Amino acid sequence: MSKISAAITAVGAYVREYVLTNKILESMVDTNDEWITSRTGIKERRILKGEGKGTSYMAIKAANQLIAKRQINPTDIELVIVATATPDMQAASTAAYTATQIGAVNAFSFDLEAACSSFLFGMSTAAKFIESGRYKNVLLIGADKNSSMINYEDRSTCIIFGDGAGAVLFEPNHDGLGLQDEYLRSNGAGREFLQVKSSGSSYPVTAETLAKKENFVFQDGKTVFKNAVFNMADVTVKILERNDLEKSDIAWLAAHQANKRIIDATANRIELEPEKVMMNIEKYGNTTSATLPLLLSDYESQLKKGDNIIFAAFGGGFTWGSIYLKWAYNS
Ligand code: UT7
DSSP states (O other), X not given: OOOOEEEEEEEEEEXXXXXXXXXXXXXXSSOOHHHHHXXXXXXXXXXXXXXXXXXXXXXXXXXXXXXXXXXXXXXXXXXXXXXXXXXXXXXXOHHHHHHHHTTOTTOEEEEEOBTBTHHHHHHHHHHHHHHTTSOSOEEEEEEEEGGGGOOTTOHHHXXXXXXXXXXXXXXXXXXXXXXXXXXXXXXXXXXXXEEOSTTSSSSOOOHHHHHTTTTSOEEOHHHHHHHHHHHHHHHXXXXXXXXXXXXXXXXXXXXXXXXXXXXXXXXXXXXXXXXXXXXXXXXXXXOGGGHHHHHHHHHGGGOOTTOEEEXXXXXXXXXXXXXXXXXXXXX
């Protein structure tokens, strides 16, 4: 029997209608459109508002779009992974709720958290279930409601992040398409540079932590920037070398959308033409776990069967890595 590889066979996405523009941010903090655009490439982001609406709200919408497009029966989905850094709540699985809401009643499900690398690591995880031969339909959703942990009085973070969700379906492929190779890394020495200090078990939320605004994202932007530029480029080069890929073999670079300058630096390191670099940071900002599937959704109509796509991400922890995948369908 031919080797089973794990191919992406459908994509779905969801962002909220509400648009937080650079102009609106100018009225909230001491910033300006020129600074944000030149330093990050971001023009606007989507924000999920509404009481009680958490990450699962967007995850469910993205998954339902995928289910309708692919015309699969949700009862055939065997596993739902929700990659997220902003679960609905602690202790209760966001993935379990999402799976039930979309009718994936035969699936088991779990959340996967690796900050901005959550979706990338989720791709690796989903693929393993398929490659084992035991699972045929694995739904991977990347979703984050970053606005729930952003201080809109802190100009160093509030200009960067947005909310969104994207979903992909992994199915077995016998023609060599799908995930080819991966190089995934982490280094816990990085956690002091990007974190929400008071959000988990180390420093539970108290009146004191709230007063110190430790329930919001803190980022040492410069240090994270330097590490992101170095490491994302490094893993991208490694995956190309390991697979004997020349830049002419690459159809697309799908890199985590944290800062246009980081993405450009990665593309420059492998001398990739700008037209092969997926980019939508201007519309959504950094949506953490949703950036990669939102890219796939926006570029889906341009992707061709057999296209070599290099994925790369870097995020809190630190966590980072790259994945080499052959696209499996024409839309
Ligand atoms: O997805 C997870 C991984 N995260 C990332 O990859 C993000 C990595 N970091 C970055 O993208 C960038 O470091 C930022 C976009 C966060 C910041 O850009 P930067 O070029 O590193 O700026 P900076 O923090 O060095 O600040 C430069 C100047 C400072 O002023 P002084 O000290 O030079 O007078 C800041 O106070 O810009 C000032 N500044 C701003 N000015 C206008 C900082 N934020 C703003 C702002 N508007 N929003």
